[in-house]
Amino acid sequence: MEKHQYELVxxxxxxxxxxxxxxxxxxAAEIKKTKEEELRVVGRLCHLPESQAFGFGVAALICLFAAQMVGNLIVCTYFCSRERKKKSGSDFSISSKAKTPTIWMALVCISWTSFVIAVTLLSAATSMSRDQPYGQGWLDGQCYFVKQGIYIGSGILVLIAIGSTLGLIIITTMRKTQVDEGSKVKEQSKLNTKS
Known part of the structure; x- marks a missing residue:
């Protein structure tokens, strides 16, 4: 295994x-979210204590952001290096009118759409898991509960986003490897023809 493959793994x-x-x-946030029996009502005022779901939600958001950014940074890096090779003339196997495969575009759309929806759901649910003091609540002085299954749905979207990102990395690096090997073969055949 060469260095490039270790980096990819x-x-x-x-x-x-x-x-x-x-x-x-x-x-974990779904399991630890605020329960209805924790609601305290005094007249028209309500109070919900902060739940452990807040910490788990923040951790989920941070890890999701990091994974999405790292994955897409790698994909962009491989694309930029391929474009540089194409401009320098050393990339013989890609024509100037190379088309991006539809699978690649579908994975990009799925990855970013699920990422945005997951971040939106996680942000709102995590925000509701904070302390909602008497008279302030979460919104307009009202206390709000996180609905059943919101965190689980967010988790499924996380898996879809990360799975799509991993697919993008694999497809992009496979194409770059094939292009590099094609370039080496053509350069070698040119050298053999000259000698």
Whole structure:
């Protein structure tokens, strides 16, 4: 295994691990979210204490952001390096009118759509898991509960986003490897023809 392959495996491991931690944090937040019996009502005022779901929700958000950014940074890095090679003329196997595969575009759309929805759900649910004091509540002085299954749904979206990102990394690096090998073969055949 060459150095490039070790780096790829390490990157895939980091992104997958961050995604898994985010998913597990979502499940833990679902289990630890505020229960109805914790609601305190005095007249028209309500109070909900902060639940442990807040910490798990923050952890899920941080890990999801990190995984998405690392994964997409790697994909962009491979694309930029491929574009530089194409401009320098050393990349013989890609035509100037190369089309991005539809699978790649579908994975980008799925990855970012699930990421945005998961972040929105996790942010709102995590915000509701903070302390909601008497008279202030979460919104307009009202206390709000996180609905059943919101964190689990967010966890599923996390898995979809991270799975799509991992697929993007694999497809992008496979294409780059194939292009590099094609370039080497063409350069070698040119050298053999000259000699």
């Amino acid at each position: 390490l990157i895939l491991f980091v992104v997958a691990s961050l995604g898994l931690v985010s998913f597990i944090s979502c499940i």
